[in-house]
Amino acid sequence: xxxxxxxxxxxxxxxxxxxxxxxxxxxxxxxxxxxxxxxxxxxxxxxxxxxxxxxxxxxxxxxxxxxxxxxxxxxxxxxxxxxxxxxxxxxxxxxxxxxxxxxxxxxxxxxxxxxxxxxxxxxxxxxxxxxxxxxxxxxxxxxxxxxxxxxxxxxxxxxxxxxxxxxxxxxxxxxxxxxxxxxxxxxxxxxxxxxxxxxxxxxxxxxxxxxxxxxxxxxxxxxxxxxxxxxxxxxxxxxxxxxxxxxxxxxxxxxxxxxxxxxxxxxxxxxxxxxxxxxxxxxxxxxxxxxxxxxxxxxxxxxxxxxxxxxxxxxxxxxxxxxxxxxxxxxxxxxxxxxxxxxxxxxxxxxxxxxxxxxxxxxxxxxxxxxxx
Numbered sequence: 001x002x003x004x005x006x007x008x009x010x011x012x013x014x015x016x017x018x019x020x021x022x023x024x025x026x027x028x029x030x031x032x033x034x035x036x037x038x039x040x041x042x043x044x045x046x047x048x049x050x051x052x053x054x055x056x057x058x059x060x061x062x063x064x065x066x067x068x069x070x071x072x073x074x075x076x077x078x079x080x081x082x083x084x085x086x087x088x089x090x091x092x093x094x095x096x097x098x099x100x101x102x103x104x105x106x107x108x109x110x111x112x113x114x115x116x117x118x119x120x121x122x123x124x125x126x127x128x129x130x131x132x133x134x135x136x137x138x139x140x141x142x143x144x145x146x147x148x149x150x151x152x153x154x155x156x157x158x159x160x161x162x163x164x165x166x167x168x169x170x171x172x173x174x175x176x177x178x179x180x181x182x183x184x185x186x187x188x189x190x191x192x193x194x195x196x197x198x199x200x201x202x203x204x205x206x207x208x209x210x211x212x213x214x215x216x217x218x219x220x221x222x223x224x225x226x227x228x229x230x231x232x233x234x235x236x237x238x239x240x241x242x243x244x245x246x247x248x249x250x251x252x253x254x255x256x257x258x259x260x261x262x263x264x265x266x267x268x269x270x271x272x273x274x275x276x277x278x279x280x281x282x283x284x285x286x287x288x289x290x291x292x293x294x295x296x297x298x299x300x301x302x303x304x305x306x307x308x309x310x311x312x313x314x315x316x317x318x319x320x321x322x323x324x325x326x327x328x329x330x331x332x333x334x335x336x337x338x339x340x341x342x343x344x345x346x347x348x349x350x351x352x353x354x355x356x357x358x359x360x361x362x363x364x365x366x367x368x369x370x371x372x373x
């Protein structure tokens with residue numbers, strides 16, 4: 001059974017189905033049917049809430065570059081039909097009988113995960129993204145209960161276990177809060193984990209959806225922040241986002257002058273690039289952490305650059321659910337939002353093309369009202 005808002009028959013069409021106790025309801029969204037076909041409208045079935053589930057009417061969904069990778073099967077793990085979207089903000093429309101954390105009408109978010117084993121060491125440490133049995137991702141992953149493939153947030157609704165639903169603070173703009181659920185926590189988590197503090201010298205590599213959030217977080221933590229970019233034309237924009245300094249990484253003189261200067265480098269670059277010049281700008285015990293690259297490092301790292309300075313090369317994946325709530329609250333406290341461009345879902349394929357060309361500052365967010373237009 002589910003608890004629904006009084007008068008829910010006037011809400012989204014699926015609510016009347018929930019009220020009649022039917023096991024599934026029809027949802028609509030945009031999905032890819034293969035790696036080579038564009039995203040197109042799709043009607044499909046969502047489950048009605050289980051005892052611990054929250055049903056959400058989706059208001060906004062951010063567009064992440066990984067949505068493109070998955071839709072086009074560039075990582076080789078896609079299942080079709082594939083409905084992307086893991087930066088979801090919406091309103092609770094129904095709750096399962098055992099739900100206590102959320103109620104109908106609450107403004108909530110869903111990020112990259114919708115389930116995990118919940119009992120391994122990682123899950124018990126609130127690090128569900130490192131679940132030893134593998135987390136259930138928000139789309140294109142088998143549901144742990146019924147085996148159906150999860151369908152993401154390019155949709156009018158979603159049903160998620162309450163543990164994986166976070167609260168959206170009242171101070172945050174709903175649309176610009178959506179990318180915090182992925183781009184935000186991806187950059188916040190390593191800065192927090194490695195203890196970035198006031199006075200630390202932090203370099204942010206790359207100036208996209210992740211990089212501009214990294215600048216904002218490091219600055220809010222009190223660090224002295226430098227943007228590393230290949231393009232001198234991004235210097236002014238980097239400073240507008242809060243960077244104290246800008247280094248053009250293709251300028252050998254600037255890189256040489258920065259040798260041994262940085263405590264921490266947050267590397268958001270999503271394509272293969274030479275890490276060796278960046279390791280040179282770290283001080284001893286400095287940390288270079290990868291959050292954008294998930295393929296082999298090429299060219300190879302010269303291990304001497306690590307060994308001779310006790311430097312660390314590390315990686316970090318999104319953040320756990322508790323930390324996702326933490327970053328939302330941090331953003332509300334410090335007035336941090338993601339820079340977005342609103343998107344009509346009917347333009348999603350054009351948006352993919354623009355993202356590949358780097359033509360967005362810095363994140364598209366779908367207004368789900370356009371799904372019904």
